[in-house]
Amino acid sequence: MKSFNILFFLLFLIAAGCKKINSAGDADRVGQYAIEVTAPSLVTGISHTAGLKIVLENFAEGFRLEKTLTANATEIKGLIPGIYSINISGRMTAENGDSYYLNGSKINYAIVRNGESLEIPVSGLKVSPLVFSEIFYAGTTPFYFRNQFYEIYNNSDEVIYLDGIHFANLTPTKATTTLPLWPAEDQGKYAYAERVWKIPGTGKDYPLAPGESFVISQFAANHQLPQYNPASPIDGSSSEFEFNMNNANFPDQPAEDILHVFFNGSASKGTSPQYLTSVFGGAYVIFKVPEGETYDPVNNPRLQTKNLASTAATLYAKVPIGYVLDGVEAGDNENTIAAKRMPSVLDAGMTYVGATYNSLGVARKVGATNADGTPILTDTNNSTEDFERGLIPKFRRHGSKMPSWNPTR
Known part of the structure; x- marks a missing residue:
């Protein structure tokens, strides 16, 4: 006791x-x-x-x-x-x-x-300094694709000058298991573009501050107007840039025209009345040419190639992997991962919305937040993990800011 x-x-x-x-x-x-x-x-x-x-x-x-x-x-x-x-x-x-x-x-x-x-x-x-923050490619019923857009975000903590930043969609246009055959000596060095564009400017015309984003639209109009498609989820009139194809039925908008660089071995835009990427999902890259280097896939044959598995004479532009700032691959659904066009070092996965003309898009996830409240977007080089899918598209979804030089301001 x-x-x-x-x-x-x-x-x-x-x-x-x-x-x-x-x-x-x-x-x-x-x-x-x-x-x-x-x-x-x-x-x-x-x-x-x-x-x-x-x-x-x-x-x-x-x-x-x-x-x-x-x-x-x-x-x-x-x-x-x-x-x-x-x-x-x-x-x-x-x-x-x-x-x-x-x-x-x-x-x-x-x-x-x-x-x-x-x-x-x-x-x-x-x-990554610049990343795709939102992509809308699927279009709106019935068969309206003019409202495609690509939003790109300054994910860094420094001002980035967009002058000379390139945009390209890779080939094949639509994901397919019948993949091109490229020269063996190029293995691991390039992505292969169907068409290449470039933001204009002389060096410091287009500053993008941390937490700001800009939009490149296929057609930078208010798509909800009666003459276009009132069912569109997007009014694209506040876009910073557009892919203007000089089509009188879809007139030039206040957004700055992004410069055309390459299509089938030429600087000419060709005869197509519009520039669109696949409504099933394309593969997209943004890239920057290092200071002191020249990128001219029209006049430099070493930056051109053909698909060696085809008898077609179509020429594609080589994009050095080391130039790429961000790459995103999109496909029909999760099963098209076997049909990748994008080198895995740039994007090991694939995002999707599951159907065409469903007015749904994809948006990058927020990984962290800066002290001022602006988001830091996730970029693990795997779009399967980095993107939310099946979202109603929206400009500046996560509170990113519009640059001061936006043409509507």
């Missing part, structure tokens, strides 16, 4: 002690706490995390503390004991120049010892 009483008394003391340490309400009696945080990087090419923001929040007590990480260990003072949500976040650039959004966290972490050390590993999401 005496042993039982002693054991009960000891358990009582332990319980009372634990209650005192864990109660944030006792902070005025316990005093100020400090911890030491280290945040090792799990991203290749990023050796330190100095400069990232760490936020510690004790929601029960309404307590919040924000600090900036230093090199090695960071001492954080002024804490009260309790249960915390601890988040580390921010952007950093790797040794190879790639930008990453870094993040690490501890949820429901109990700070109950003054001076304790805490390690929070930080992983990263690669941030």
Whole structure:
């Protein structure tokens, strides 16, 4: 009996002690706490995390503390004991120049010892500077495809000048398991484009700030007007650019004309009355020619090729994989993954909406959020994972901003 009483008394003391340490309400009696945080990087090419923001929040007590990480260990003072949500976040650039959004966290972490050390590993999401944020290709019933558009977002933390940025759709136009045969010596070096366009400008005419996006429309009109298709989900009149094919029935709009670069070995647009990509889903890339290099697939035969599996004389433009900023492949449905046109290094997956003329599109998912509230869009080079599918199309879905030079402003 005496042993039982002693054991009960000891358990009582332990319980009372634990209650005192864990109660944030006792902070005025316990005093100020400090911890030491280290945040090792799990991203290749990023050796330190100095400069990232760490936020510690004790929601029960309404307590919040924000600090900036230093090199090695960071001492954080002024804490009260309790249960915390601890988040580390921010952007950093790797040794190879790639930008990453870094993040690490501890949820429901109990700070109950003054001076304790805490390690929070930080992983990263690669941030491409420009990404397709939304694509609408399926069109609207009955057989209306003029409302196709491609929205592109500045996913970086710097101003990007769009002058000279290229857009291309790859061949075959529609996903098929009867794939072209390209020269063996080109393997792994190129994507192959049916048609190539380029944003005009002399270098700094079209700045795009972080969190801004721009739209290239097939036809930058209000498609809901009676003469077009009132059932269209899209009014495209606020587009920044359009693919103008000089068709009098679909007159030039206020949006800036994107410049035509290549079609079947020529700079000419050809005789087609419109430029459209497949309503079943195409493969699209945006790319930038490195400074000091020239990209001229019309006059440089080394940037042209034929499909060696065909007797047709049609010429296609070679797009160096190293030029590509972003690539997205779309198909009929999930089963067309076997019919990829896009090199897997650019897009390992495929997105889809499952039907044609259904007024549905695809939009890239939000992966994180900048300090100013603008989104960081997910880009794992896998469109199966990166995109939401079957959405009613919408310009600037995630709150991206319109650039100051938009023609409707």
